[in-house]
Amino acid sequence: DIQMTQSPPTLSASVGDRVTITCRTSQSINNWLAWYQQKPGKAPKLLIYKASTLESGVPSRFSGSGSGTEFTLTISSLQPDDSATYYCQRHTNYFGGGTKVEIK
Amino acid sequence: EVQVVESGGGLVQPGESLRLSCAASGFTFSRHWMSWVRQAPGKGLEWVANIKGDGSDKYHVDSVKGRFTISRDNAKNSLHLQMNSLRAEDTAVYYCVRDSGNWALDYWGQGTLVTVSS
Numbered sequence: 001d002i003q004m005t006q007s008p009p010t011l012s013a014s015v016g017d018r019v020t021i022t023c024r025t026s027q028s029i030n031n032w033l034a035w036y037q038q039k040p041g042k043a044p045k046l047l048i049y050k051a052s053t054l055e056s057g058v059p060s061r062f063s064g065s066g067s068g069t070e071f072t073l074t075i076s077s078l079q080p081d082d083s084a085t086y087y088c089q090r091h092t093n094y095f096g097g098g099t100k101v102e103i104k
Numbered sequence: 105e106v107q108v109v110e111s112g113g114g115l116v117q118p119g120e121s122l123r124l125s126c127a128a129s130g131f132t133f134s135r136h137w138m139s140w141v142r143q144a145p146g147k148g149l150e151w152v153a154n155i156k157g158d159g160s161d162k163y164h165v166d167s168v169k170g171r172f173t174i175s176r177d178n179a180k181n182s183l184h185l186q187m188n189s190l191r192a193e194d195t196a197v198y199y200c201v202r203d204s205g206n207w208a209l210d211y212w213g214q215g216t217l218v219t220v221s222s
Contacts, residue, residue, distance in 0.1 A: 034208035036149075043199055043215055044149065049208035091207040092139060093151040093165065 006096035014104045019075040021099045023088035028068045106130040113216030126183040126200030134178040137203035142196035190220045
C-alpha cells in the first residue's frame with residue numbers, strides 16, 4: 001500500500017498570504033496526483049490533476065507542483081473563500097489525511 | 105451539465121444490507137470509470153470501489169471485500185453499491201464520483217448518509 005502524508009494537518013493564515021501544503025508519498029507515483037478542496041457539508045471539488053494541471057474554472061491563485069514522492073499545493077494569495085480542508089489523492093485509491101486551512 | 109445524484113442511504117442495524125444508487129446525466133456514462141468514495145463523520149476521504157466503463161473490471165478496498173459489490177447499468181446510466189453485512193464502521197457519507205480519465209475524480213454527487221447503528 002502507498003502511504004500519503006499531508007502536512008501540516010492544520011494551518012492558519014491571513015488573507016493575502018502565500019500558503020503551501022505538502023503531500024508526500026511512500027513510493028513514487030509519477031504525476032498521478034490530484035488535489036481537492038472540501039468545505040463543511042459539501043462534496044469535494046477537484047482543483048488540480050496530474051500534479052500541476054489546473055481544473056477548468058479553478059482560480060489561478062491555486063497551483064500544484066512536484067513529481068515522484070513529493071508534491072505541493074500552493075495558494076498564492078489566500079482569500080476568505082479558501083477556508084476549507086484540502087486533500088491530495090494518488091489516483092484512484094489513496095487519499096491524504098487532509099489539511100484544514102483557516103483564515104486568521 | 106454533468107450530474108451525479110446518489111440515493112438509498114439510511115439508518116440500518118449491524119448485519120443488515122443496503123443498496124446505494126447513483127443516477128448520472130450530462131455525459132456518456134459508459135465511457136467513464138465510476139467510483140464510490142466515503143467519508144466517516146469528522147474524518148477524511150476513503151475510496152471504496154470503482155468500476156470500468158463497460159463493467160468488465162471492478163475493484164474494492166480490502167475493508168469491504170466480500171461485503172460490498174459495485175455494479176452499473178449503462179442502459180439506465182446508473183451506478184450501484186450493494187452493501188451487505190454492514191458494520192458500525194461503515195457509517196459514512198457515500199459519494200458517487202466520475203473518473204475524469206485524467207487521473208482524477210472530477211464530478212462528485214452531494215452524497216448519501218449511511219448510518220449503521222443498533
